[in-house]
Each structure stands twice: as structure tokens, then as C-alpha cells.
Amino acid sequence: MKEVFVYSYAPACASETDSPVVSTCAALNSRCSAEPGGQMVVWERQDTRKKGAPWERLEQACLYPGKPPERPGDVVIAVTEKQLRELPIKGPKLGSQPGRHTLKGAETNIYAEPSDQSFSITIVGKKVAIRVTPSEYRWSYGDGTSLVTAVPGGPLPESRWGEKTVTSHVYAATGDVNVGLTTVFTGEFSVDGGPYQAIAGNAPVPSMPKALSVWRSEVKLYADDCTANPAGQGCS
Structure with missing residues (x-):
């Protein structure tokens, strides 16, 4: 199949760089230290x-003498739903009010x-940062x-x-009942400090169940006048 893009590259120090911190070619080229003469x-x-389509700037890469640089687009790095679900994501802790016993x-x-969580993995030699966020709660x-629900709720005074x-x-x-919760997390990933991209799919994560005891409240009526008979039934 005919390729739809043509590629070209030029020394990075001869054009604007993405970072104002890099002010000289020497500083920029020092990033390419894997082999001598890196540029x-x-x-x-x-x-x-x-x-007449304009040239689209891609990313920086290192060029070493006698070796062509790795062309952006040759390797597409993405985090899959399977990789997302294999992360050690922690389900949120459950709380209840009035407490262990209720009526x-x-x-x-x-x-x-809940809390947002971050992870770091390596894919084909690239450092990939991943952050996950709760998006749905299944009670x-x-x-x-x-x-x-779309929200986790929260404690009341x-x-x-x-x-x-x-x-x-x-x-x-x-x-006695056991309250369960599965929190659905969605994620984003960043390759080598680049912009974050959404991960397709999600990761359902169960929480530790919370045990509750449901009690019955009782109301009793008494005939004694506690003022006249402090020791009467229901007056203690």
C-alpha cells in the first residue's frame, strides 16, 4: 500500500524548540548521549x-553517525484495556453512618x-506514565x-x-449484610513526558466488603409517672 506521508528531518537546534530551557545546540544535543556524536x-x-499540504512537525529524535534516526510513527505506543486492568489499582474504602450497626x-x-492513582510502566523501551480516575460506582x-452512581457520596455530620x-x-x-462496591476506573497515558491520551476501555475494581448489622428499633409506652415514682418501669 502506498504510504500517504513523506517524512523529513533537520537538526533541532536550527529550528525553534519546544522548551525555552534549551538555549544552545550543545545543550540540546547532550540529550543524545547513548553513542558518541549524537545529534x-x-x-x-x-x-x-x-x-500543497503544510509540513507537520512531529517529535524530536536522536541521530547517531552511520545510523538513521527512528522515525516517529514507526512504533505506535498505546496502553490497552488489558494493560489498564492489570495495574494494581486499589478499590476505595467503604464507610457507613451511623456505623457498624444501623436501624x-x-x-x-x-x-x-476514592483517590486518583498513578503508575509507571515501560513499553518498547519508552517510559509510560498512567493515571487513573474513578468514573462510576456500582453499589x-x-x-x-x-x-x-457517578459520585462516591461522603460522610455527614x-x-x-x-x-x-x-x-x-x-x-x-x-x-447481617455485606455491602459491596465495584468502582470503574478510566485512565490516561503519557509517553516519555508527552501529552496525556485517553486509554480505550476501563477497569472495574472491587472494594473490600463492609459488614453491617441491621437492628430493629422498639418504642414502649409506660403508665408510671417517673416524677411520682422514679423507680417505676421505664424510668431508669
Whole structure:
């Protein structure tokens, strides 16, 4: 198949550089130290399908005597969904209010404590930085009900315990339950300090389940007047 681009390169110190820190050719070429005589060059390409198309500046590369520089585009580096899911991403910790014990028929505030995470891997000799961010929360309340939210929720001050929140749940029966959460992470990657690019796909990561005991509240009526009979039933 005929190639649609033509490529060219020129010494990087003869053109504008991307970094104002590099002010001399010597400083720029010192980056190419893998072999003697290294020189930094800049690749450009032109789309042959478009008449008079401008030259598009690509990236810098090192040129060594007797060896052609590696042309940008020969190796396309990308992070796959499989690689994303193999990262040691940690699921967020679960919290609950009023705590380990809650009441049947009352709002139990369940929330997650997520964080952005960063990793570094190497692909074909290139350093690849990866950062992941939570994008979706899939809740399982342990009583057969579930919920999907875009936010992790959060703790409430004690004076507001029992209020409905976006991630709270009302248990209809007493008993012990295990609350589960799967957080879906999306990611971006950067090759050798370049711009970040989105990773296609996502990584679902389960959290450690949280055990809750759902209790029944009781209200009892008493006939004793505690003022007249402080020792009466219900007055202690």
C-alpha cells in the first residue's frame, strides 16, 4: 500500500524548540548521549493526499553517525484495556453512618473514599506514565438491591445522620449484610513526558466488603409517672 506521508528531518537546534530551557545546540544535543556524536533532530511529515499540504512537525529524535534516526510513527505506543486492568489499582474504602450497626427502616449513609492513582510502566523501551480516575460506582447493599452512581457520596455530620443521600439505603429487614462496591476506573497515558491520551476501555475494581448489622428499633409506652415514682418501669 502506498504510504500517504513523506517524512523529513533537520537538526533541532536550527529550528525553534519546544522548551525555552534549551538555549544552545550543545545543550540540546547532550540529550543524545547513548553513542558518541549524537545529534538531536526534528521530524516533519507531509500528507501527500493533499496538494500543497503544510509540513507537520512531529517529535524530536536522536541521530547517531552511520545510523538513521527512528522515525516517529514507526512504533505506535498505546496502553490497552488489558494493560489498564492489570495495574494494581486499589478499590476505595467503604464507610457507613451511623456505623457498624444501623436501624431497619432508617437511611443508612454508605459512601466510598476514592483517590486518583498513578503508575509507571515501560513499553518498547519508552517510559509510560498512567493515571487513573474513578468514573462510576456500582453499589450492592447486601439485601438484593443495587445502585449505580457517578459520585462516591461522603460522610455527614452526626447532627444529620438519618438524612437521605445519593448513596444511602434503607434496609427493610433486620440481619447481617455485606455491602459491596465495584468502582470503574478510566485512565490516561503519557509517553516519555508527552501529552496525556485517553486509554480505550476501563477497569472495574472491587472494594473490600463492609459488614453491617441491621437492628430493629422498639418504642414502649409506660403508665408510671417517673416524677411520682422514679423507680417505676421505664424510668431508669
